[in-house]
Amino acid sequence: MEDTSKRQANGQNDISANPDLSGLEWWKRNLKYRLGLTTDEKEKQKFEHDYRIKQLPKQCTTCEEGLDWMLKYSPSVIFMMDHVKKQGGNINRSNIKCDVCDDLKGGGFNPDLGILLCSNWIRDKWHLEDILTHELVHAYDYLKFNVDYNNLKHHACTEIRASMLSGECRIWNEIKKTGFGGFGKKFQSCIKRRAILSVAANPRCSGAEEAEKVVESVFQSCFNDTRPFERVYR
Structure with a gap:
């Protein structure tokens, strides 16, 4: 979002x-x-x-x-x-x-x-x-989690989770868009791409470069948090 x-x-x-x-x-x-x-x-x-x-x-x-x-x-x-x-x-x-x-x-x-x-x-x-x-x-x-959208790390984390848990980055969707190349990385690449675009649009963010750094800094911990789902089906 x-x-x-x-x-x-x-x-x-x-x-x-x-x-x-x-x-x-x-x-x-x-x-x-x-x-x-x-x-x-x-x-x-x-x-x-x-x-x-x-x-x-x-x-x-x-x-x-x-x-x-x-x-x-x-x-x-x-x-x-x-x-x-x-x-x-x-x-x-x-x-x-x-x-x-x-x-x-x-x-x-x-x-x-x-x-x-x-x-x-x-x-x-x-x-x-x-x-x-x-x-x-x-x-x-x-x-x-009391998300504060003025905090870019908060914004990045909820974007990572939303793209991961919604199903919009399911692997078959990415294959249809980009082919079979880099198969194992498609799911995470899609999530990162969407999160970066969203954070870059935040008025508190200076642009895509800062957005990418913020997303990378929180990616693993937010990606591993699947609440309220028990697990994610790709």
Whole structure:
């Protein structure tokens, strides 16, 4: 989870008809973009923005339906919801929100507001399961270990644990992304990569170099801590 002060929902809710989002013009722009024929940066940004807006109704509905399913049937989500509750937390359906996010993140946790799921960046319900479990680990850590996001080591540790325990770094996912090379190191490499990106985005961090040093300094102890799970399946 990144510092939630840096994560804000996009206020764009107006999905009224736009002639550029349908018919022949939409198809032409889509084809140009997918074939790499669009070189103008503003045109690329406009296409990406318009594409997300076009997809919003479907994405939001899919996110809400996936969330309801996970809260009823997902072993990892139900398990983490239970352990957050045991720590005195109050994460429930009313404060887990699907919304549009203006950056390339899947979700976020805020101790005062709850959990945000970024419907415009969630690929499918299994991706949603990983993201929700990730954010529930942050909620658990915040309550269990009194996490202070101004402390970069605290931030790094909860990111390491969330990526490890959520399933998002499972080895098969990494093989699909990067191939079989370095098979034995894929799980840890994924966790470190995600943690570094998150810590680097913390306003207290000077950048990627400091983030990498902080993550390395706490990695082994945080990686070895699988609470509340007994063990991790890769």
